[in-house]
Amino acid sequence: MNTFTNSTIRFTALIVLSALIFISCDNTVSGDENDHADAFGFVIEQNNAEILRFQNNQYTLNPDGAWDEYVTTVDGEEVLTLSTAVIPDMSRGMTPSVFVRWLDRDGNKFDLPEEADGGEYRLEFDWAKPNVLSGECTDEARVQDINQIRPVNLEQHGSDGSWGFHFRADHVGTDEIVFRLQHIDHDDFVSRPLRVHVAHEDHPSITEDGIWMHERNKCRTR
């Protein structure tokens, strides 16, 4: 075997070895399994009656006619409203448990395996307004920032599972919430923003400035 062939073989062995190492890399990405139903909308229910329905990219409030208390008109638009009429427990400022149920393409309700029970799905949400004061936490600062900070919050407790939660009113005002259905580490469904309003009422637990003085309304700063 001549020198040329020897050199070629050695060189070839080197590069083929390199190629082998590289080729063993396969596509690290695999698409989602297509074995679950897709959510195309949702309802929020209390006592098995719908407070609202989101379908075809539109919200319908009180579709069953069972929850007039949740709806008022603000600036000419019907909005979901928290008031003492829907929050009987003013010591905590929260509604009773309400539950999300998902809708298929035809608007039929269906269940998804919730993370709380070992499934892969959970509910997440984003509010438009921040939940913190920009400066030191004082009563004056809260009143001053009342239009900038979030008037309403959402609480999930262990007994609520992945689909239950409570609306909590903190002070008078309006905010928007987006509901997201999270599948493992990505969004499977994202709603349009829902306007939620906290009403101003004459009530011993609500100050003149509109702050709901319940035990969970804690002052937060950055």
Place this chain on the structure above:
Amino acid sequence: MIIKKILFVALLFYVFPLSAEASESSGILKGKVIDAKTWEPIPYVYLHLEEINRTITTDRNGEFRFSNVPSGTITLSAHRIGYMNQTRRISITDQEENEITIELNPSVITGSTVEVVGQQEGVRGSNLEHASTKILGTELRRNLGTTLSETLESQPGFDSRSMGPAPGRPVIRGLGDYRVLILQDGERSGDASATSADHSVSIDPISANEIEIARGPAALVYGSNAIGGVINVVRDQIPTSVPNSITGSATLQGSSVNSGATAAGSLLIPYNNLAFNIDVNGRTGSDFNTPVGRIENSDLQSTNNAAGISYIKPWGYAGIAGSMYISNYGIPPDPLGGHPSGVNIEMEKFQLDGRSEVVFSDRFFKNVELNASLKNYYHVEWERADVAGTEFGIVTTTAGIKANHRGFAFFEEGIVGVWGEYQDFAVRGSRSPDSNSFTGSLFTVQEADFGPLHIEVGARFDHNIARPKEDRPNSAIGNIRQRSFSALSSSASAIYNLGRGFYTGAIVMHSYRAPALEELFSEGPHLAAYSYEIGNPDLDPERGLGKEIFLRYRTGRTAASIAAYHNGFSNYLYARDTGRPNDRIATLNDYQFVGVEAEIYGFESSIEHQFTPNLLVDAGISYTIGERNVDDDERNITGFTGSTAPLPMIPPLKASLGFRYAINSLTFNTKLRYASEQSRLGEFETNTSGYTLLDAGVQYRLDAGGVFHTFTFGVQNIFNETYRDHLSRIKDIFPEPGRNFNLLYRVYF
């Protein structure tokens, strides 16, 4: 599948070079480059044998050696700052050392004019005029930007589609995405940059030795879809020649607009018949500043490294290179578009390229080249710290054989080849099925000269298969199933030498583009692109007919050209913003892939004239109109009354005027850039105001102790103008970057 790949690679690098043992005869081209005035040797001259794509840099003594050049006539081009570019035709004889001396004429200003030496009688230079152009040397350093598209933006007809400063992709004459093919050392980039505006090109321009832009028949060697053109970034990762000694370069770059810093280095090391190439770079930068504040989440970090080795003998060479590209960059937030905090993208690509070439001295074929490439590309888009939005994985395997042949009939020379690509494509975070595609191609490009007339013709036949890993006949987007496409694309160009430096010509290209996998099968949110993408499994291929006529004037002091073009498409494929919120991800609009009849036409012109040995002026202008036909259904639904509507993402009228003035080793330059208002708007686009910007810079070069230093200092957008680019997907939220001080230092040794 892996076994097949291994066998293929073994075939490429084992059987092929051995089979060449019988043909160890080729010519050697060696020589020296000297200063035509002083006769002193010139080091670090970049030499390029165009037909066979070999490059080398002269050593400290100005000497060079190409060791395996096929016999016949070949074109050698020489480039060096401080000298006029030179192109000459050289005759190579078998089994002999063909020794030449290249005399370069000093020029205080390096422009785009070319000195043509040793012209063949009768041909009169039209064979050196092509539809293709290249950018290198001074011009490349002066325009070097953060991205490939930013680097090319100063070329007439070039624009940048962007979504923040990091993910830019070139647009040529209004044609972008898959209609512009981006290559590195002749290999497709293997990334996802053509699929969406938020995906960056996985090639860093800082390591480019030159950038070639091919149009017309030459583009068909690389693909049938590149009606806009082919951009080939030449890094020479696989050496094609053994240098006389170790050569290399080191680069440092800094920019103020994003506190950016870049470092790069390259080494070419000879060892007997082996040549080793090492090429590394790293880039970091924080958020870009604008006159009205910073562009949030526009930081970027990237590194693009390669190592190559070649075995070079008289029969040819065989080489392999491994490279990696890792990049993290931000997509600025769009509160109205679905992600108020922006998206962070982590991207990585690992690539292995192999290439082998055998030279034949006494056969019909001058040389045969085999190449293979494996690319493993991955990127993930982080919507929030712990929420991965979309993940893309693309594994691409390509292989090809091409051969340059000697003349037959009336053809002077030509190239024939076969090429194949297998691509495995997967997207996570959407409903898109995993899928793969296969493309097989046969192509040829032939050249002929008839006195002052130079003709190139090319044809390429493609067969494409797009195959989802599972059929979904009842999918929401339609019947997802395997699709197959076949077509012949063709191109021809003619260049006629009118004499006295004038050339006129025409290019025609009938392009073909099979629908890409995501255009056929995708269904899912793409937050970083602010879109919910909906494929169409029934799409037909895109066919285009491009026509161009041009007139050029080229003398020792002047280079000028004017071109008018028209591209008509019978089925222009693009993702149309429907303006309709998606019914699953309501914060995103549906982007539906559609095919429409469309036409894109316009003109461009550029001129460069050296008024005195020290003063050079250049100017350019380009204008493109893009419109699509509106059918009766759309008119009935939308109430639109016209028969055509503007296409989206079409650049406005642009013009530039530049001055360069040189004193010894110092060159000062200024450039005025103008863009008009763009009021021809596609669906849901907004109006973009016109702007005028002023740039300036100075370059200095220094020969010291056998080492060559270049310093480039520039200021872009001197007056810190607030302006918006029509091709920016975030123009309604953030303007373009503000004033930028940029310093580039490069040393050649």
